[in-house]
Structures are given as C-alpha cells and as structure tokens.
Amino acid sequence: MKSAIKRLLPWFLLLLPLGLPVGAQTTTPAPPELEAKGYLLVDFHTGKTLAELNADERLEPASLTKIMTAYTVFRELASERIKLTDQVLVSEKAWRTGGSKMFIEVGKHVSLEDLLKGMIIQSGNDASVALAEYVSGNVESFANLMNAHAKRLGMTNSHFTNPNGLPDPELYTTARDMARVAVALIREFPEYYAWYSNQEFTYNGITQANRNPLLKRDPTADGIKTGYTKAAGYCLVGSAKRDDMRLISVVMGTPSPRARAEASLALLNYGFRTYESHKLYPVGQPIENLRVWYGEQDTLPVGPERDVVATIPRGQYDKLSARIEKTSDMNAPIAQGDQLGDVVVSMGEEEVTRIPLVALQDLPKGGLWRQAKDSVLRMF
Structure with missing residues (x-):
C-alpha cells in the first residue's frame, strides 16, 4: 500500500482540486502524564x-x-x-x-x-x-x-x-x-x-x-x-x-534524575508508537511540468525546495493527499530556485505540511515570435 500511495501522489496533485475525497480525521492517544514543569x-x-x-x-x-x-x-x-x-x-x-x-x-x-x-x-x-x-x-x-x-x-x-x-x-x-x-x-x-x-x-x-x-x-x-x-x-x-x-x-x-530519564523515555516512546513519518518527495525531484508564458519553452519542471516529509498518526498513510498551489505570475524569465507556489500535503481537512515549490532550472524569455504567440493564446 505504501509504495502504491507514493506512486499515486503525483496523480493526486492533479485530481484534488476537483474535490475527490481525502479521508477522515483520526483521534490519537493522549500523551503520558509527566512530572515536569x-x-x-x-x-x-x-x-x-x-x-x-x-x-x-x-x-x-x-x-x-x-x-x-x-x-x-x-x-x-x-x-x-x-x-x-x-x-x-x-x-x-x-x-x-x-x-x-x-x-x-x-x-x-x-x-x-x-x-x-x-x-x-x-x-x-x-x-x-x-x-x-x-x-x-x-x-x-x-x-x-x-x-x-x-x-x-x-x-x-x-x-x-x-x-x-x-x-x-x-x-x-x-x-x-x-x-x-x-x-x-x-x-x-x-x-x-x-x-x-x-x-x-x-x-x-x-x-x-x-x-x-x-x-x-x-x-x-x-x-x-x-x-x-x-x-x-x-x-x-x-x-x-x-x-x-x-x-x-x-x-x-x-524532581529527580530518575524522573528526568523516565519522562524523556516516555515521551520518545509515545511519539514513535503513535506517529510515523514519510518522505513523500525528495528535494530536487520534479513533481510537475507547469505551463509558463513567454519563455523559450512552454513548460518548466518544478519540485520542492526541501524534502516533503509528513508526520501523521500511525496507520493513516493511505489518507494522505497532496496538491500544488501555484503563484499567479508564471511568466518568463524564471531563474532556478524561484518560488512558483507550494506543495500542500493534507489528511482530511487538516493541512499536514506546506513546502515551497521552486523552479528546477532556468527558463529565459523567448523570442518575439514566442512572446506574440503566448499573448494571443492568453487572450483565449
């Protein structure tokens, strides 16, 4: 199931804006009670x-x-x-x-x-x-x-x-x-x-x-x-x-060295038992080719600025979904590393993480013919 979800996440990026179901909220166990300020x-x-x-x-x-x-x-x-x-x-x-x-x-x-x-x-x-x-x-x-x-x-x-x-x-x-x-x-x-x-x-x-x-x-x-x-x-x-x-x-x-050690272990064990982390997209990996206007080419590969990692309650991996939120200005020239939006990972109604989406290469402005063609296309 995990490998299947990883393969499907780019597909979710396209379909989530259409309103597909993404899973329900979950309840996690309460953390331990500790002797600490x-x-x-x-x-x-x-x-x-x-x-x-x-x-x-x-x-x-x-x-x-x-x-x-x-x-x-x-x-x-x-x-x-x-x-x-x-x-x-x-x-x-x-x-x-x-x-x-x-x-x-x-x-x-x-x-x-x-x-x-x-x-x-x-x-x-x-x-x-x-x-x-x-x-x-x-x-x-x-x-x-x-x-x-x-x-x-x-x-x-x-x-x-x-x-x-x-x-x-x-x-x-x-x-x-x-x-x-x-x-x-x-x-x-x-x-x-x-x-x-x-x-x-x-x-x-x-x-x-x-x-x-x-x-x-x-x-x-x-x-x-x-x-x-x-x-x-x-x-x-x-x-x-x-x-x-x-x-x-x-x-x-x-109050004591023993309480300090036991509280720390209780917290760590609680976290590892209750939650899991998944790297969904590594930094630099192309997620999508976005349409860009007035450039030497029509599309530009984009990917996360840093690793996209989700921390979620255990057993809920298949309820993750992801989408791209693009910036309004997608016009060349664009430099490698420019932010063009965000990768947003959600579970149900809860936003799990949001990572900047950046250009993975430079895209210079196109010639006069390309600029004129895109100007006409944008009119329609």
Missing part, C-alpha cells in the same frame, strides 16, 4: 508538535545552555574564523568556574576540539568559559553572540547571560526554544553532533561518563544534553532516531 516532543524533519506542556513558559535551562554554546561555536567553525586544532590558553576565570568540570588547568593550552568534547560529553563549565573567551574575548560578548543566534533561530523567549547555565536571574529559555536550537544543531552540524553519543571522554588522565541517561537506556538515542541546578530542577533534551524518523524531546523541571 514543562515539556515538548517534536518531529525533527517536520517540526510537528506531538506532545507539549507549558512549552512556552520561561524556565531556567541550567546546563541545557551548553547546547546554545556549542551551536554558537560550531557556527564560528563553519565560518572558518576558528579551527578544531586551535590551542586555547586557559584563563584563571575558566579554571575557577564552579560546578561540573573538565579539569583544565590555568595557564595551559587545550585544543578547541578537546574543549568542545569536554563541554558536550563531560558538561564542563570550565570548558564552556574557555570556549566563550576564545571566541569572543569574554563571557559577556559571547553571550551577546548566543543571543544573536537565538534571535535568528526564532527563540523568542530565551535570553543567555553565560555559556554554562550557572544561575542568573536574566538567564531563561523555554522547552520550545530548546527544541529549536537542538534541531538546528543536528541539521547544520551532523559531523559535530556525533560527539553527543560518545559514552565517555578522557582528559588530563580523568575519564568521565556522558551524563545523558538515554544513551544507556535506549539504543536509538544519540543525544543531547542534561542540566541541573536547584532552581531549574533536572532537565534533559533528548533525541532518538528509529528507521527514518527522528524525534526531539525536551523535559524541564523534573
């Missing part, structure tokens, strides 16, 4: 929210802050302003930072890669400060950079004042904002994200285990970060991938 479960590929509680309430992030710190450093690596092999001089401020430690030593040089692993795997507050000082000169300037990236990612309810999450009245975030940066980190930096699944890291002769309990309790889990302060409670941003489906869970303000 706030939580969120989202599908990585589609961003669909599968479960939530107080997902937009401002809460203290504790060491979840280090996800934003890592993302900020990864962006600097991508810009080639810094390199993994750079040797970072450890300041007294970094060395004296309290809480969880990587155990770097003042006055010594540590590679930037080791500092990242010390922060990601060992949750080193000292490593976080050393990274911030190296990237921006001081913690305050680095926090400004963190906030700039947060704003760009749409994290509208977050504000960062330090790179490690130590308590500060002006340091806050939400479960939804934490999911946003987690998705961005995995999508933009898969090569660095692999470090989050490392079970342990050794530096300066000291081996410390990864604090994420999901790595030992769920073989499909591969990240991301724990956090704890007395005010924030026990927090965890988790991620797991089963088959082609990846979920992001955010749990904040639980």
Whole structure:
C-alpha cells in the first residue's frame, strides 16, 4: 500500500482540486502524564508538535545552555574564523568556574576540539568559559553572540547571560526554544553532533561518563544534553532516531534524575508508537511540468525546495493527499530556485505540511515570435 500511495501522489496533485475525497480525521492517544514543569516532543524533519506542556513558559535551562554554546561555536567553525586544532590558553576565570568540570588547568593550552568534547560529553563549565573567551574575548560578548543566534533561530523567549547555565536571574529559555536550537544543531552540524553519543571522554588522565541517561537506556538515542541546578530542577533534551524518523524531546523541571530519564523515555516512546513519518518527495525531484508564458519553452519542471516529509498518526498513510498551489505570475524569465507556489500535503481537512515549490532550472524569455504567440493564446 505504501509504495502504491507514493506512486499515486503525483496523480493526486492533479485530481484534488476537483474535490475527490481525502479521508477522515483520526483521534490519537493522549500523551503520558509527566512530572515536569514543562515539556515538548517534536518531529525533527517536520517540526510537528506531538506532545507539549507549558512549552512556552520561561524556565531556567541550567546546563541545557551548553547546547546554545556549542551551536554558537560550531557556527564560528563553519565560518572558518576558528579551527578544531586551535590551542586555547586557559584563563584563571575558566579554571575557577564552579560546578561540573573538565579539569583544565590555568595557564595551559587545550585544543578547541578537546574543549568542545569536554563541554558536550563531560558538561564542563570550565570548558564552556574557555570556549566563550576564545571566541569572543569574554563571557559577556559571547553571550551577546548566543543571543544573536537565538534571535535568528526564532527563540523568542530565551535570553543567555553565560555559556554554562550557572544561575542568573536574566538567564531563561523555554522547552520550545530548546527544541529549536537542538534541531538546528543536528541539521547544520551532523559531523559535530556525533560527539553527543560518545559514552565517555578522557582528559588530563580523568575519564568521565556522558551524563545523558538515554544513551544507556535506549539504543536509538544519540543525544543531547542534561542540566541541573536547584532552581531549574533536572532537565534533559533528548533525541532518538528509529528507521527514518527522528524525534526531539525536551523535559524541564523534573524532581529527580530518575524522573528526568523516565519522562524523556516516555515521551520518545509515545511519539514513535503513535506517529510515523514519510518522505513523500525528495528535494530536487520534479513533481510537475507547469505551463509558463513567454519563455523559450512552454513548460518548466518544478519540485520542492526541501524534502516533503509528513508526520501523521500511525496507520493513516493511505489518507494522505497532496496538491500544488501555484503563484499567479508564471511568466518568463524564471531563474532556478524561484518560488512558483507550494506543495500542500493534507489528511482530511487538516493541512499536514506546506513546502515551497521552486523552479528546477532556468527558463529565459523567448523570442518575439514566442512572446506574440503566448499573448494571443492568453487572450483565449
């Protein structure tokens, strides 16, 4: 059935505007009840929210802050302003930072890669400060950079004042904002994200285990970060991938390490049991040849700007339908990548996802004869 539906979806694109039936709404099981101040479960590929509680309430992030710190450093690596092999001089401020430690030593040089692993795997507050000082000169300037990236990612309810999450009245975030940066980190930096699944890291002769309990309790889990302060409670941003489906869970303000782990597992298991994801059209695949006016040719192949993925309740795949919504202006010249409409996937009356539809090649304006012919055709 699944392969048949995939073959038929382009056919649906043509027939749905005629009003063919598309299936009924479905009821999904309620999410589990959790001991947490706030939580969120989202599908990585589609961003669909599968479960939530107080997902937009401002809460203290504790060491979840280090996800934003890592993302900020990864962006600097991508810009080639810094390199993994750079040797970072450890300041007294970094060395004296309290809480969880990587155990770097003042006055010594540590590679930037080791500092990242010390922060990601060992949750080193000292490593976080050393990274911030190296990237921006001081913690305050680095926090400004963190906030700039947060704003760009749409994290509208977050504000960062330090790179490690130590308590500060002006340091806050939400479960939804934490999911946003987690998705961005995995999508933009898969090569660095692999470090989050490392079970342990050794530096300066000291081996410390990864604090994420999901790595030992769920073989499909591969990240991301724990956090704890007395005010924030026990927090965890988790991620797991089963088959082609990846979920992001955010749990904040639980009363104990055990409650944190059990809540995260309950959310992930609920999501995987209740929902399924399907890639309907890969990026770059021609979906249709649209009629274009005044061009060197009459039609132009169009396809999705990115993968068209649908997250739906399990067992409802055959109720999916899709259509193209075209823009009104379909006149040459058109450049490759220009948006010409949307691919809209629905299930019953509910719109599941909407992805921009773009030109897959350039289409220059045609000669005078073609332009004149199309002008006449458009009159009729």
